[in-house]
Amino acid sequence: MDRFLEKLFAFIRKNALIFYAGIGMGIYRCAHEWPLWFNATVTQVGVPPLFVGESFFLLVDVGKVVGLIVYLILCYGFDKHRRSSVLLILPSALIVVGCLVPLGVVLGLDPGETAILASLVLIGAGAGMLFGQWIEFCGCLPPVKVIQVFAISFAARFVLLPIITGVDELLSTLVIICLAATSFVQVSFCFSAIPIAEDRPREGLGAKGLSGYGMLFLFVCVFAFAYGVGGSATQLSHSTHETGVGNLLPSLVILILAFKMGDRFDRTILYAIALPLMTVGLIGVEFLGISLSFSQVMVSAAYSAFDLLVYTMVCSNAYRSRTSAMLPGSCIRILALIAADLAILLMHLNLSWNRGVLVTVTILATLAAGIAVFVPLLGSQRDYSRFQPEGESAERKRLEDIAASRGLSARETTVFHLLVKGKSATEISEELFISNGAVRAHSSRIYDKFGVHSRKDFDALFDR
Template sequence: MERNWSTLCLSPAFWGRGLTLAWKALLAPYVVDGHLASLIIIATALIAAFSWNSRLVVRHRTGLLRGIAVAGAAGSFVIVGQAFGTLPAAGTLALVAAGTNTCVNLLIILAWSQVFARMPMASTGLVLGISYIAGAAFFFLFQLLPAPVQAGCALLLAPASIGCVQLCSALLDLGESRTRAEERDGAAATGNAPTGRPVRDEAAPPTTAALLRSYPWRMVLVIVFFAFAVGINRIHSTPQIDVFGAGLAGVIITLCTALTAVKVNPFVLYRAIIPVMLAGLLISILAGPHSLPAQIAANASYAFSHLLLTLLLCDKAYRFNAPILFIYGIGRACMGAAYLLGALCAEALESWLAFNPLFSVEVLYGIVLLGSVVAILSWVSRREYLEVFQNRAPETPEAPTSETTAPGAPVPVEAIPEAECKSTPSPSEQATTHPAVAPVRTRGEISRTELLRAMIERRCGQIAREYRLSKRESEILVLLAWGKSSKRIEEALCLSPNTVKTHVRHIYAKLGIHSRAELDALVDTPANRS
């Protein structure tokens, strides 16, 4: 299906995420107090996160999507009535309508996250960037229209965004069904027809405790620092500045993903986007927290944090088959809590400055900026995070086992699970793993190791295309070629043991081999020939 991504990304249906941005900005002057809105966002995100294993998967529930659309339209109707004076501007009805719109906005974003979790990172970045640009253009276009027309648009934007979610899901389902049909035809042509249900459905769902243990907390912590900083500075912003900053972020994200689409990964995005966000904080410090350049920079940084969170977590869900509702809900709740804490700190400082003029909010900004740099350096210094981004298992020594199989001995397909867990390291693993006490490696040794990795990946890619392996099977093939055991593959790809065993069986059947020695011979790397 990868060959169809460029066509899908250009479909206007995938830009429907921008309608939510325009809808939120149009109703921003009439929504509830910012602190209450943050509390609603935190509560909604946490409820969605911890109900990830229920039947309320948004993109599969047509009735739920229609309910969200109706609730958004009803809330917009009440708010528009308040704006035109036909409904009271205060009271319980106004509070409920504004709170409903805040909740609906987050639910629509969660629905879109389930769409983006089915797409590669390069396509998701391109779609998100274009959506933010389109949303900003819609908003400023609506500002030129008469007030009644703006009101009508506000009523239709939420249902239109939900309709785009359903249309995009249908397009992705159609593309995946075509891909599965092509894989079945290819497998039948080679005599390796798949049996049983798809492997993706055989994995036992992980527990919530396991998801919390494997959650990318360091990655989210860096973004949380930015949300805290923006919460300090953004309390005097306007919808126009918000949307302009979001559109600017969309332009940069689009350019970044378009220029690095061939090798885009989370680490590349961090290196490209984090400096821009740090520059936004620095401008806020130098220009003053309430100046126009500072507000634009702060809002662009906040939009960047949303985009980066969506891209990183949707990529994790796409590559590791993780529940996007859980990982995105937790991340969005953390961002909402950090933003709320920043706003409360700013208000406390403003009231305290009257009694202590020697202290200023710039000092707090400096602390946040320093904390962000420390968090980023701490995160990128962990080599295993970069390796996981590149679908590599962490380079730690394997624990020795008392029972091993003889090198090169054939292993029956029926005995693969037990044999793989006890297999001895292959030559490729000996070339890529460290001993118990790793010696200092020279630059030439490091270059040879990286070259060997690249050769193994390239050869595995050729094998995957030749034998029509699925994306997940291709990832496991690379790890097998590196000599990783089943346990290491489970940890690297966050899969259950049964899923890994089933994938290995299918790979061996499609390749027509029965042992690791035959796989090494098929890959035929320099390490295997030496």
């Protein structure tokens, strides 16, 4: 037991930044979901809801879209370095100011309808800007780390939101205000903890660079529209627990594999996990006749897999090209919000269309778009350069050629890479989740194949 705890703490220390960033992004997810919970529960204590009607969530989404657009203009138009203290604090400040109105409602005040509507837009705007900050940070990480951060954020949301919403409305409001107020500290710390190789800030892609995302933008619009249509057609409950479970399921699978495999967890594996989940999530809701609760779990699982897939693609491209991930990531977020909300509004209209036909056609179009965009990549050879900058990719290729020339097995090649990096036997054991004895056995065979007798001789060989 002591040995297990020792390895666990060592693992957490080694990946402290990833866990910290994942929890920070999890807090962002809580902040942008909290208004929906608050509005649904305040009526239970005799307090009027902030907004009456099925389109309540649209106000928050409008705020997210406006917030992202304004933040992009401020960042790329007036502060290209994106290091202004005002820009750093602005998202947290907007959420806090917006939450003051719900706080007043719980305290028995009547702020008026205009103030209520404005507060919802402010909360959404702050949440949208906060997303822009986190996607910019993730664009500075190796793609496997991006996957880990996003997956941890869903796990953190699963744990934190029930805690935040499990208390009375007053305490819940105060907690969300405190968390939102400290979000800029978390973002600032994460940026300060990553090495910045460039003296200049990462440049935005511009219209020409965004054109390379055309097919991905198409898929985002089609999938988000299908998500909105499917959710509306089945009148899903959007409960905190069921949504959380759905988000958590694919995240845990991907998170475990990403930590277990390290940088061998490439795009091919992510596609192979995410695409079936999204397909099952959409098809199951409409065609399998399952319960609303399980439908909510499936749709949420589909959307979290979508998040993991598309934003990892954006951040890996930004990491490889040394450009900013904020612009393409924000564009995808805006397109997804608009497409999903348009679908929901369409389904609320009393049209003479056959809803079953509309849902079926939309889902089939989504599957076709997914096949056109992603499936051709499934059969491509796994390429580490997709997940690494050019310098690291070239070095890895060189080491792989050396390993192949010496007849190293797949596992020996992995250990060989870590030995060349200067990792100790204990560090290799913790990273690969194998025993020290197994590391020594692999190392011994590697030494034999390179004609050396010890780690000292091996290091001297590669130092030369």
